[in-house]
Amino acid sequence: MIKAILVFNNHGKPRLTKFFVHYNEDMQQQIIRETFHLVSKRDDNVCNFLEGGSLIGGSDYKIIYRHYATLYFVFCVDSSESELGILDLIQVFVETLDKCFENVCELDLIFHVDKVHYILAELVMGGMVLETNMTEILTRNEEQNKLEKQEAGISAAPSRAVSAVKNINLPNLPSNIQLPNLPSFR
């Protein structure tokens, strides 16, 4: 199963953490730090699998990661997951984010971490891969968003307006995550 999903930037700042096995907050931070330490010192042209994390799961534990622009997407899995499968899952995840946020970049993840969580929940549940079809994920996510909008109805108008105003001042969002084209296997 997937033990944890971590997204952090080039400096090791967590942008999204999802643990499917419980650890307390300190331990979580330690895991993030250790993982970052392991992953960050690797070149971009070496393989995406890594053994040797000591904090989760012991010997039956692998780190599978991808590095996009400023972000590392790291999946911590055990041996029941297919390495290449997970690698593709990361791609699916990022592509989905890209579709949802239109040219996703680190700032999207920073400000809309909740939304990223919702998308992730469509992909993976309880450490098991749930859905890998991107269009399916997107439609489900949109339907839920619609549901939220409906509920908010008229009362949401002012807050939306305000947040629009607030967003005017946002600095020009730098570089989107450049999605490389992968020989996707779907």
Added chain:
Amino acid sequence: MALKKVKGSLERVLDKDLQDLVRGIRKHKDNEAKYIAQCIDEIKQELKQDNVAVKANAVAKLTYLEMLSYDISWAAFNIIEVMSSPKFTFKRIGYLAAAQSFHEDTDVLMLTTNMIRKDINSATQYDAGLAMSGLACFMSHDLARDLANDVMTLCCASLFQFPEALRPAFPRLKDKLEDPDPGVQSAAVNVICELARKNPKNYLSLAPLFFKLMTSSTNNWVLIKIIKLFGALTPLEPRLGKKLIEPLTNLIHSTSAMSLLYECINTVIAVLISLSSGMPNHSASIQLCVQKLRILIEDSDQNLKYLGLLAMGRILKTHPKSVQSHKDLILQCLDDKDESIRLRALDLLYGMVSKKNLMEIVKKLMIHMDKAEGTQYRDELLSKIIQICSQSNYQYITNFEWYVSILVELTKIEGTRHGKLIASQMLDVAIRVKAIRHFAVSQMAQLLDNSHLLVGSAMHRNGICEVLYAAAWIVGEFSEHLYDPRAILDAMLRSRVTSLPGHIQGVYVQNIIKLYSFILLKSEKDDDKEDMQETTQLLIEKLPMFAESADLEVQERACSILQLLKYVLKLQAKEVEVGEEVAALFDGELNPVAPKAQRKVPVPEGLDLDKWINEPPSEDEDENPIEALFVSDEHGSMGQSSRKYEEPTEDELRRRRDMRRQQQENNPHYLRPDSPSKKKDSAYMNDIPVAKIDLSVPLHVPGLKRKKGTSRSGGGRGPKSAYSHIPGMTVTDKYMKEQTKKEKRKKKKKKGRKGRARETDSEEDIPVMHEVDTTVDMPEGATLSDGEEERMDPNDPHRALADIDIDKPLESSETLPVRTHRVVNDVPQSVPSTGLKLAETLPVEEEKPKKKHHRKKDEKERKKDRKERKKKKRAESVEEMKLTQETKEEAENNLMGYSEFDTSQGGGEADDELSRESPATPPPTPKTPPEDEDATDAKLTELDDINFWLSATDAPKPGEAENLKEANEAAVEELEERPIEKHKKKKEKKAKKEKREKKEKKKKHRKEEEEKEEEEPTTFEEVVDNEPAITEAPLPPMSSYKLLGESEFIKMTYETRVSPTQPQQVIVSVIFSNLSDKHLKSLDFNVMDSLNTKLTREHGATPHDGVKVPFQLPPSAANEGQFAFTLQNITMNQKLKGTLTYMIKDDEGTTCEKIDFKLLLPVSAYFLGAPCNSDRFAELLGSGDLSFKSSINLTTRDTEFSHIVAKTCFYGHLSLVERVNNTASFYGCSIQQHHVCLLVKQLPSGSLSVDGKSSNDTLLSSYLDEIKNILNQP
């Protein structure tokens, strides 16, 4: 209204939302902590408000902060508040927060149970989805138990927390595999794969299904998972592997997806591993795999390269030859820039070495080591080199001189952590390869001589100086091989040595004296007194530097040795030859101690290791340490000043000797001689005549005169013989050349240098120059391998899953937990006169039949399908069919005759299916129990099916018919739940004739029973008003006796008896009937006691002793034996496992046989049908004592209400209180004074509703379950 809403939200606009928080944190980069603390305060304020929107906002912010490692568990309650909001928006936020922060120990979780259930059952799929994904994250045991029923249709994660739910849930999971929605299908595959990792054998039965999926599915995700699952299954069932190879090979050829290809290869490898013993001809598949892997490895993508190497590693274990041909590729990978890949390649090298290429590979690795940067990788390389060389007892090393040189070479590696490893290798080789000792000693001597290079400041920390430990010991122990012992002695006495770690110094001291004794012996032989004196003097001069050591160990050793030396010096002055005696100290051969030897030393009888020998001293009593300090102090001072020196008395000598021995005993670094030599040692010591002379003539010992010259010259010699002496690369190359030379002229036997032992290897024609000694010390009677089974990791949180056997039929008690007492639905029918108001039904229970019905339908279809297939198969052999039918008939006999036994004894599947499905099925015709038969058949078919499916590949085999027959027999046997060992099967075949005879007998038997049963109803009527439970008739009606166990020789039936005066005892009365024409004797009855229920045995007997049955059984006789059990708690059904052993005596002699059985003690067994009139009944119900109620609905085959009443009374051990039309009330009282009141109503639809009230909850639910079973019986 709308205006108000807008106004409210306008106010909210001013609150900080998540985006503001993030923005704020980014603004306050320098004092983030302070800002967040401020925000948390704000959040706390917000949480106090009533507005859910505000709260949700606050919770959303908390979720973000949680990611930044802030503890938010204090807000758990607020999160639940938000979760319970009816609005999806807020619910979503709440669940997200919960999923992130809750875990199974969160105490507020129990508050969520009902809410989650509501959400899961919610109409909108997204509410349900939310709840599910949340649940998946914080599932706890309690939640899982309560919600398992709701969740099961959707999800899985709960299974890991609540393994008990697995068995009942399994069929549903199985159905999901065939779900038309690919999403559901893949999720189900996922779940089963995860479960299968814990205990694969449970899922073998799904193999055909998965196989179908594999060949039909186009979804690569699903395929990967399935293929992975098969990888886990193949080791358990080799036939599966055979079947898999072909489709997998096809997939390998056809697929373009690398991930799929890779997993296919992986599974093929797993298959090949599982087949490697049985099937030889799969070289084609291996070749294919290896080829494909080569493509992967050659790929430019690092990921594929890595995985390719990983998979290669797996092949290597079983088929090293096929991998070895790709050595070039793997060596190439060693130069890869990616460390992960290099490490994988190293792993591979391990398996690729042979006698021929070992030197070459190691040389390559050594070169690599020079180039490699980063100590970690270098360390890895180093340990791999040693691992490669030392694998399987140095199998591949032909020349140990080379290996020792390599080891010495390795000591030059800078900053390695593996000093200890090298040291242990050196020791091992030197001890076990006797022929190499001479060479090893010379190498070690050089190491010691150059020790200053190893004791450098940086290296010291890194532990390479550990090799000196080995060097010192080897030189000391095998000093006879030394060329110039004196020089080495000097080297070991250099002052620099004192900077070494304590344990190494200890070894130095010990081995200095060994060296000394050798020198002494030699010079005595040469009669070189001067040299003798000089050496002794040198030691006496130098040793005090060790005696001053801060390390206690070193100090003690040095002191004792110093004393010994002084003593020797005295004797030398008297011209006594002491060399022999001193040498005797170190006499004897040392064998390595096997790694597990310590564990295998048996604990002597009567020794309790956990008991205190003395009471532990209280903490303020620290006498002991002081004493120890004192002793060593005294000792130390004695060593230092010779003026204080006194003659050691005999006592003192003995004391010191003891002390030394004790010290050695306690010293883990001291290498103990084996016991015989120890004896010799002490014997010699006692024989030393010197002690007496000492007493009579006290001698003056020359004090601490310094002989600077010797030490100087010793110290000076080191640097001159510089490092170049240590054999390095050039030297190791020499061995390689040598080897190639030898290979060229294979048959010319060259004389081994220095007369070394030599052995020719017939396989590869590479001469092995040295023999490895494999003797190791083990305690007597222990072997190297016994008792080494790997245990399951007790820390595995899911290990309970591994113990579940899904193939076992469901027991009646194994349903998904239904919480009975919380949901109350009043049925509008009022109950007359009795005052019972407990007509409750469960919504869940109501829903079930529909689903079940649906499921059952296609199950039947499937079954039909199978049957047809089976029929075709069976047509092949009529004979075989006859046999199966016969056996089946036998089974049916049992099922019909003793159906009660069947339900109680794990004919469970049938039973369960009946009780659950009966509402949906019309009551079948009486006399034949079609459902039972169906279940029998289903079970049979299922087992048969897998065997059939698996054996399909080797169809033309002549033995197949037999196989199938056996399988059928096995299936039937399993049905009968008689765990008889395999050998019995064979016997059964032999005794076929006997069997037939027996069967006839049985039929007779059955007829009798049926006759009796026909009489029964009348008996019922009589009994009802009295005490139906205890039938004291000499031959009680068969129906109250249940089958306990049966073999071809003996049958046991039993009934239970209780008495109101003995509330903690139940008597089990067992009738033993001899079915054979032989004499049965020495019957011994035993059960495994549970905590609750224990068999009463003779005084002083252990729970493993059985109870002797006090009679023998002549042919065809029957007799009854009674066994008493003591009870604690009677509110639960008890099931006890037991065995009956007996001897069969016939003309040929006696044989011992046994039957295993399960003794079921249902709760009703403890009931007495105490008479009760309706007034008293109403009073009891009104009193409020009976606070627990429960109800069930069921259909029975009996349409006659009077039969139902009679059955309830008779089997349930109840008394009838009142009967009005189709309603009857019953009363029962247990031996421990629990009351149970039942109200049974026959509804117009023909089904029955049973309501119960009792003073005990568990008792009632077990009781109702039982009633259900009773009434469902034909």
